[in-house]
Every structure is written in C-alpha cells, then in structure tokens.
C-alpha cells in the first residue's frame with residue numbers, strides 16, 4: 512500500500528505493508544481524508560508534541576475490510592470514521608468511565624504507529640464510528 516509521511520524536508524508518498532487487524536481492531540480501507548489544522552502545524556514543525564517524521568492523522572472515512580478476532584460493533588463493508596483518542600483502558604480514569612481524561616492518553620496519528628493518510632489502517636472500532644450504509 513501507499514502512505515503519506517511528513518518529514519522535516521517535506522511530504523513524501525511511500526510504500527508500506529498493509530497492517531493486520533489484531534484482537535479488537537479492524538482493517539479499514541481509506542476512502543477520503545481531511546487535513547486537520549494540527550497536521551499543518553506538524554508539517555511546519557510547529558506542533559507542541561508531534562514532530563516529523565510522522566504519519567498524518569485522524570480525519571477520515573473508510574470501509575471496514577477485515578475484522579480482528581475479537582472485533583465487535585462493526586461489520587465488513589461498514590463505512591466508518593475513527594475515534595482518534597486512544598485511552599489506556601487501565602488507569603483510574605479509564606476504569607471509572609472517564610476515559611476522556613485518561614492519564615496515559617494517546618492519539619491516533621500523533622506519535623502513533625499509523626495514520627489515516629494511507630490506503631489502509633487498523634483501528635479499534637467504537638459504536639459511534641459506524642454510519643448507515645447507502
């Protein structure tokens with residue numbers, strides 16, 4: 512597959528291996544992406560905690576192509592977007608249903624090993640990420 516990589520010297524299109532959906536993840540084929548304001552700051556070297564090289568990012572609509580062995584809540588063929596926050600699931604805030612305040616929060620496409628400006632990416636689905644077909 513192809514993916515976009517932001518370097519200090521500019522943006523390149525590079526080849527990469529299609530990721531594998533593991534556990535609760537699903538494999539998504541990218542349909543359309545948007546450019547987040549934070550992507551522009553990162554490419555300009557002006558983002559406070561996202562420095563090139565990086566894999567942009569999280570504004571996306573795609574189609575679920577494969578389900579991990581424990582995936583739940585979406586089906587192959589569903590149109591989806593992503594919940595870009597990646598709470599740890601084990602800290603005090605996460606286990607008390609306040610994962611938006613996770614003490615170890617990560618963000619998709621921000622220091623994370625994947626971004627959505629690629630032919631495919633994997634993500635853990637959430638119920639609110641599925642949109643009606645048609």
Ligand SMILES: [Zn+2]
Nearest residue numbers: 547548569570
């Ligand atoms: Zn954004």
Ligand SMILES: [Zn+2]
Nearest residue numbers: 599602605613
């Ligand atoms: Zn947490």
